[in-house]
Amino acid sequence: MPSDNLLGEFVKARRARIAPSARELALSGPRRVAGLRRDELARQAGISEPYLTRLEQGVDRHPSPQVLQALARALELDADTSAYFFSLAAPESTPPVAPNVSEDVHRLLDAWTNTPAYVRNRRFDVLAANKPARMLASMYEPGRNLAREVFFSAEVRELLPDWPQIAEQTVAALRAEADLRDPATGRLIAELETSEDFRRLWARHDARPSRDELKRFAHPEVGELSLRRQALTVGGAEQQVVIVYQAAPGSRSADALARLLTAGS
Template sequence: MDSKDSVDSENLLGQFLRARRALLRPEDLGLPAGARRRVAGLRREEVAMLAGVSTDYYVRLEQGRERNPSAQVVDALARVLGLEEDALAHLHQLARPVPAARRRKGGRGEQVSPVLLRMMEGWHRTPAVVLGRCLTVLAHNALGRALFAGHTHSGDLLRLVFLDPDAREFYADWDRVAVNTVAGLRAAVGTDYDDPQLIEVVGELSLRSEEFRRLWARHDIQQKARESKRFRHPVVGELTLDYESLTVNSAPGQQLVVYQADPGSPSEHALSLLGSLTAGDDSPQASPHEEKDFSA
């Protein structure tokens, strides 16, 4: 599979509609399942009927011959497809894409503000990392580095989830983490599927990870916001941490992710232990992009 085939930017709207249609069952929408369906999910004519548009018009949307549906049509399609808030916003973005010249591209040149680095330095009890658009770790404080240390891809959370040999041990709820990671990646890149870094990483992971390939094909969209996450840390054992993801307004595309344990919990004690083991190394650091190994 060529990496360009994994990130086809020619008909993003049609790809999204087809993928989301395939995830629905007719009975979920009050339609008869029928005994002979050649493909999974709803038929095109069923989506068109439920959305109140002609079948011909909907077919043209999926085929890319019609690319700019009205806001009313987008809302109707989103209702039929059961899209939540982030996916609805993404569908509107696909229908009214931002001109390429106005997009800010991520990549290896992403720089973290010195002010943000100094701020992270003062968070001695709080792991913090700054992520780029493709979920590479651009910077971390000492505790943030210690939380993800010891893995082949500690500096790249996307590759850590799907390529690291101990990912399923490190993430106690790996299946949920995998779904949310891919959905977060799609939300982070928006409609900028021409980004060379995205093409590179999606192409590599599509070749090397069946799970990533399956989840990428679903076109799930979910902003990385807040969640509780369970880790099995190789040094301090199990940790349950709440995280909050904040956008960095001075650097569009970057996310500051901050982790905390419940006060008085075993996880807080384990996090304190991890902090004591990293004492004396308090300066936050920008993370150099690791050399990638693309061998199978």
């Protein structure tokens, strides 16, 4: 199971990613650690080294907002990663149970007869999907977990020409969106860590929520499709996200998607 010292492990991992030369630090003799030493980060954040040690070891898990802000600046965290970093210091709480997909959302999905769309939770479990989404990729079948599909399915690797970038985005979004204190999420992470690719990316501690983007598919029946991916939150069900794929009107991808859907009708 993943460690429960999420805050300490994050600080230590991000400290290791900062090159001392980038901070114009004097390099006297060999260094025993990658990146900054504790005393160097503590000095740049304006906190004591013993206190930083307690943070990294998980002795102190709820630093003040001022300390978090100072560390975020010293670690050069962007807005997304800073938000994730601050969430790690929040008091632990029991994660809410994700509700079932409502009938209204099911009807909405089914009404999009020419638009692939599905619903996932923040652990990347597919909760519902319309027929176009299931025809686009088997990983969108309800009951599948998208992170598991990305790292363990050979079919998905062939389907996604930009698999390395998709893998990075999936890991960063999973870290940013999932509740890592949730036991079910912990079991998922433990399973995913049996993948060397996942382990390497997870160790980077990148955290970026899903963004709207252009996503390419190399479909075995209709060839390549470039579809605009949009993520929509579900009102009253904050744990759920609706993902919609659209092709630019009149494009080759629109023609390919139309052929795919016609073949399955």
